[in-house]
Amino acid sequence: MSPSREGIEGRFDVAVIGAGVSGACIARRLSAYELRVALIEKEEDVSFGVSKANSGIVHGGFHHNKKYLKARLEVQGGMMFDRLKAELDFPFVRCGIVVAAMHDDELRGIGQLYSQGVENGAIGIEMCSRERLLELEPRLSPDCVGGLYAPGGGIIEPYRFVFSLVESARKNGVVLFTGWKLVSAAREELAWRLRSSDGRIVEASYVVNAAGLHADDVSRAFGAEDFRIQGRKGEYYLLDRLTKAKPDRVVFPVPSASSKGMLVIPTVEGTVLLGPTATSTDDKEDFATSRVELETILRSAKNLVPAISESDVITSFAGIRSVLGEDFYIDVSGKAPALIQVAGIQSPGLTASPAIGEYVKDLLKKAGLRLVEKADWDPFVDKVPRAKDLTPFELDEFVKADPAFGNIVCRCERVTEAEIVAAIRRGHTTLDGIKYFTRAQMGRCQGGFCTYRILKIIMRETGMAWDEITKRGEGSRVLGGEL
């Protein structure tokens, strides 16, 4: 995805470090102004860190007390998704959230959540009797005793959201650098001089540290605040779209002090996600799943939705949330000049992200950045037609225009060659990048049938050789040799 690998790659007004959902929202927001903006990502593709493996929830605005910045940004951000969806064409549905109490002593927790939601200004939030709850979500266990309904909550494909944000940002002039790992930052005159592990240099007047799990390392590189991001690992199970256990709404248990608990999530694209667990980890690269944790998920999820079955499991995975105390840490650095810290963006970070973009824009302004709106800012990205969403009549028209729409590469998720090509042409050239963009390899066969086809399309479209194709960047080469 990157241009040249050597020397100075440009002078920018703002460099945003980290192309996860926070960095992408910030970069896209800044793209509306007359600014030169760089978006820097250490991985091979955007959204490859915390943002790719999470619950994919737009929260309902009742889980956190409004004394926290995260609660305020959650409610504000949550309301921005309808407009963003219209502009950016990512999968998002406000299907609503139910929180189910399974015995009477959990009802007190429901009451607290309700009051919190009302105080936060969450729209339409409702206390429910057992009957009302089962009417809202018939797949809930009949053992539930009552609960909460938040109609504003929804489901989203987080990586598609980030891809669209970055596409929109780039369309409006933001320059994306991938595979660009920061090794040093030096303040020279009025700008930061950032150096990557492979010797590339980016200069920027202002820098936003949105480096997710590695925001602590980045802060240290700038000689800024010394804090430590704690990883909290969450494991998930994904169920086949043909499962009988797919709820209509996101189902939460009553939360504990440290975690929102394990959910049953009907994903926007029709599968069902169970999880996450929550275990602290010091190894921020530790994405391993464990038998014990996965069994906990199944037990907990079946407690909420009894129809869940092991035989519907198509894959499991783990994500790591970046935790820094109780709240988000979003502020102008008190130690390093012209640096904005965006750290500790754990849940509800995805929900809050559009508001984080606004908030950081305002912080930059406060720090002296001049903001002049672009006259020609274009908030829309080109919609990529998806065979799965087309009627046969529509698909027929698309095939006439481009025969690649007639070649279904991934049968499980019904993804055509045209969609794979669209992903590659947008810079998603790893197997995982293509998976997140198109859903190919994400279904019940997990790539068993389509991987070789995708490999061939990558080679054809990019000219890459077999040994250059990776699952998700350096070190993850897919093939081992040629006959």
Next chain:
Amino acid sequence: MREFSFDAVVVGGGAAGMAAALALDSRGRTVALVDREAGLGGILLQCIHNGFGLIEFDEELSGPEFAERIEEGVRKSRIEAFCAATVIDLEAAGEEKTLVCVSSSLGILRLKCRVVVLAMGCRERNRGNIRIPGTRPAGVFTAGLAQRLVNIEGYLPGRDIVIIGSGDIGLIMARRMSWVGCEVHAVVEILPYPSGLTRNIVQCLHDFDIPLYLSHLTTRIYGRDRVEGVEVTPLENGALVPAKAFEIPCDTVLLSVGLVPENELSKKAGIDINPATNGPAVDSTMMTNLGGVFACGNVLHVHDLVDFVVEESRRAGGYAADWLDGQRPKAEARVKIGANVRYVSPGRVDLARENKIYLRSLVVKNDATLEVRLDKALVRSIRKNHVQPSEMISLELKPGELGAGSSRAEPVVEISIR
């Protein structure tokens, strides 16, 4: 959008689909054969090893040769093959069915017919299905994907291989990887006996001194970006013994952990699935609960030999032709799964005619007896030198052999292994 009409449409152009289509064609019916690949032959084209055709052709052939022999028949027939076309919907409204297909050259295609034969085959179970914990690096492949990469595309999935599961594809791949210069370090099987055919254990593992760990579970895959190894834990009396776990370094994991009939199209169309086979529940003519929709081959139940697939599919095609001719089963009896039997397919027999059924044993047993009971009375007893779950058993039941028939309104044929 184009529309064509046929008496019958067969979904899937592998061995099963071609055999069923040929049977319908030989009965004078117009037949369309649809396949998503660029040509006919299905998965046989990547099965370049030998061992096919001993029953069908009385010769030992490789997969592509077997497929081509049958394909030659298709080419000589009036069957119309639509290749590189994917069926996306099956609409069944009473007698008339429509298959909605999409292809690059024809766009959306609507094939109207009275009979549909489902012959979509099966897919491989994968890592998620068997829930192996650990990291998610590159280098984990299903054995069939690896087979495609090596035998047709000419790429190696890796160099140092561990194979999980002793299914036939995994065993065949152990030999193939050895023959292309890779090192196969182990085959790990959770069961106390191999899942693949005996001859494959002999020819694919013993010849290469590849260790087979029976009663061992792969408890972890490790490696950050690319596989670095697997952790294997022995099972003793059905329980994991973590103290005896060990690691096998490798850069590639191939999974051969079972096949699942590909019935998503069937389920969407409202076809009932038999939980024992994961294939459609069918009557004695291999017809599903949707009148005029038949199923055969690996989409019905997973077979061990393609020769049996062809035999079964040819009969299914014949039954489909019978159905078009207005024939219906006369005296159906339900087949009950008796002791030590995993499943029986089809789940019904017609007492008024000859039946051929396939079954799988739940147990490994020497000197076994296959018993057939009609309404609890023993009507046949067949000696088997050896039975095992990986080898399908075929059984012919003729009207005379089922005694005087049944006087009950709902007769039951029970099949058990003792």
Next chain:
Amino acid sequence: MTCITCPIGCSLSIEREDGGSLVVTGNRCPRGAAYAREELLSPKRTVTATVRARTVVKAAEGGGGAELPRRVPCRTLSAFPRERVGELLSLLYGIELELPVERGKILVKDALGTGIDVIVTRSIA
């Protein structure tokens, strides 16, 4: 010893009689007896492999991936001496085959002087 000449997989026993001749039991057909003797004295295997296809990838853009395979399958016409399989594979991996090719075409005549031919097992147009 397990017989591998057919899917049945008979369990074979071989004993040397007083006269020195080998007696095979457990076989259901004569092929089993022959196999047991051969496996003991000079084991043979049918070898299947692939050879490189000299292909020009057909313009596949939007064409439904109708490109040609990069490998052409082949096999020995009869079982091949096991100890020379490695040598045979090296020979086959060095071959590049012009397409189109017909199934049954003799790829290597009298491979390594064994008298055994290697044939192509798939027609590729």
